[in-house]
Amino acid sequence: MSFLSATLDRVKPSPTVAVTTKARELKAAGRDVIGLGAGEPDFDTPDNIKDAAIDAIRRGETKYTAPDGIPELKQAICAKFLRDNDLTYTPAQISVSTGGKQVLYNALMATLNPGDEVIIPAPYWVSYPDMVRLAGGEPVVVECGIENGFLMTPDQLEAAITPNTKWLIFNSPSNPTGAGYTRNQLKALTDVLMRHPHVWVMSDDMYEHLVYDGFEFASPAQVEPGLYDRTLTVNGVSKAYAMTGWRIGYAGGPEPLIAAMRKIQSQSTTNPCSISQWASVEALNGPQDFIEPNNAVFRRRRDLVVDKLNAIDGITCPVPDGAFYVYPSIAGLIGKTSAGGVKITDDEAFATALLEEANVAVVFGAAFGLSPNFRISYATSDDALEQACARIADFCAGLT
Numbered sequence: 001m002s003f004l005s006a007t008l009d010r011v012k013p014s015p016t017v018a019v020t021t022k023a024r025e026l027k028a029a030g031r032d033v034i035g036l037g038a039g040e041p042d043f044d045t046p047d048n049i050k051d052a053a054i055d056a057i058r059r060g061e062t063k064y065t066a067p068d069g070i071p072e073l074k075q076a077i078c079a080k081f082l083r084d085n086d087l088t089y090t091p092a093q094i095s096v097s098t099g100g101k102q103v104l105y106n107a108l109m110a111t112l113n114p115g116d117e118v119i120i121p122a123p124y125w126v127s128y129p130d131m132v133r134l135a136g137g138e139p140v141v142v143e144c145g146i147e148n149g150f151l152m153t154p155d156q157l158e159a160a161i162t163p164n165t166k167w168l169i170f171n172s173p174s175n176p177t178g179a180g181y182t183r184n185q186l187k188a189l190t191d192v193l194m195r196h197p198h199v200w201v202m203s204d205d206m207y208e209h210l211v212y213d214g215f216e217f218a219s220p221a222q223v224e225p226g227l228y229d230r231t232l233t234v235n236g237v238s239k240a241y242a243m244t245g246w247r248i249g250y251a252g253g254p255e256p257l258i259a260a261m262r263k264i265q266s267q268s269t270t271n272p273c274s275i276s277q278w279a280s281v282e283a284l285n286g287p288q289d290f291i292e293p294n295n296a297v298f299r300r301r302r303d304l305v306v307d308k309l310n311a312i313d314g315i316t317c318p319v320p321d322g323a324f325y326v327y328p329s330i331a332g333l334i335g336k337t338s339a340g341g342v343k344i345t346d347d348e349a350f351a352t353a354l355l356e357e358a359n360v361a362v363v364f365g366a367a368f369g370l371s372p373n374f375r376i377s378y379a380t381s382d383d384a385l386e387q388a389c390a391r392i393a394d395f396c397a398g399l400t
C-alpha cells in the first residue's frame with residue numbers, strides 16, 4: 001500500500017504555479033523569458049498598510065489570535081461589507097483566514113460529504129475543482145463559452161442543479177476571463193437559485209475593486225436578499241491592496257457555517273498571521289484612494305493587450321470587465337505547425353511552444369476547464385506587455 005494518501009490521486013498541482021515556477025527557472029538559467037502567468041498585482045503594498053504592520057510588531061501584536069480573526073479586523077470587515085455591498089453582518093458572522101484560498105477551503109471542508117456536488121462554471125479559477133475533490137465532493141463543471149462572454153446562463157445553471165447540489169461557486173469578475181456579471185445577469189441566476197432552496201452560493205468576490213469602464217460590481221446576497229441565509233460572501237486583501245504575500249482573506253455568512261469553518265481552521269493554521277491582520281485593518285479602514293489610479297493603469301494595459309492580440313490572425317480576445325487577465329481564443333490556430341516544428345494540437349501545445357520558441361510564459365486554457373484558449377495576466381509593466389505581444393505576434397506569424 002502506498003505511503004501517500006489516496007486523496008492525492010484526485011488532485012493535481014496548481015498549473016499556474018507550475019508555469020510561474022518554470023518561467024522563473026528558465027530566467028535563472030539565463031533565458032530572456034517574459035512571465036505572464038502570475039496572478040498578482042505588480043504594485044507595492046501602500047505605505048500606510050506597511051506602517052500599520054510595523055506598528056503592530058512594535059506594540060507586541062505578535063502572539064496567537066482568536067482562530068478566525070481579531071475583533072478589530074472583524075469590525076472593519078463588517079463595515080466594508082455594509083459600505084461596499086449593502087450587506088449587514090455581525091462579527092460572529094465573519095471568518096478571517098490565511099488568504100481567500102483558505103476561506104474557500106475551510107468552507108468546502110466544513111460542508112462537503114461524499115456525493116455532494118458543487119457547480120463550477122468554466123473557465124474557473126484552477127483551485128476550485130481540486131479543493132472540492134480534496135474535501136470529498138464532486139465538481140460539476142458547466143462550460144461557459146466565449147459566445148456568451150464566458151458567462152453562465154440561467155438555463156445552464158438550472159440544468160446543472162440536482163438533488164445532490166450543495167454549492168454553486170460564483171466568481172465575478174472572473175479569474176481567468178475577467179468577465180463580470182451585471183446586476184441583471186446576476187439576478188437572472190439568483191432567480192434560479194431561489195427555486196432550489198437546498199443550493200448554497202459561495203461568492204468569490206476577490207476582484208470586486210478591479211473593474212473598468214464603469215462596470216458596477218454586485219454580489220449575490222446583495223442582488224437577492226432572499227439568498228442571504230445560504231450565501232458565503234468571500235473576499236480578501238490580496239488583489240485590491242496588492243497584499244498577496246500577507247495572506248489575509250475573509251468571508252461573511254450564516255453563523256453556524258462560520259462556526260464550522262472556525263473549527264476546521266483551529267485544527268490547521270490556528271489563526272491567520274497577527275501582523276497581517278493588523279495591516280488588513282488599515283487596508284480596509286484606511287484611505288481607498290489608490291485603487292482608482294491603480295485601476296487606470298490596469299485598464300490601459302488591458303486595452304493594450306486586447307488590441308495587440310486581436311490584431312493577430314487566428315486569435316480572438318474579448319474585452320474583460322475586470323480583474324487583470326485576458327482569455328483569448330486560439331481556435332483559429334489549432335492544427336497549424338510552429339516554426340520549431342511543433343504541431344499546435346491544443347492550447348497546452350500552443351503554450352509550451354510559445355515558451356520554448358518565443359520565451360513568453362502564459363497559462364493554457366485546459367487548466368481552467370475551457371479550451372482552446374490561454375490566459376495572460378497583464379499585471380506587469382507596459383514594456384513587458386508590449387514585448388510579449390510582439391513575440392506572440394511573431395510566433396503566430398511563423399505558424400504554417
Ligand code: PLP
Binds near residue numbers: 100237238
Ligand atoms: N479567488 C480567485 C478567483 C483568485 O484568483 C485568487 C488568487 O489568485 C484567490 C481566490 C485567492 O486569493 P488569496 O488566497 O491570495 O486571497
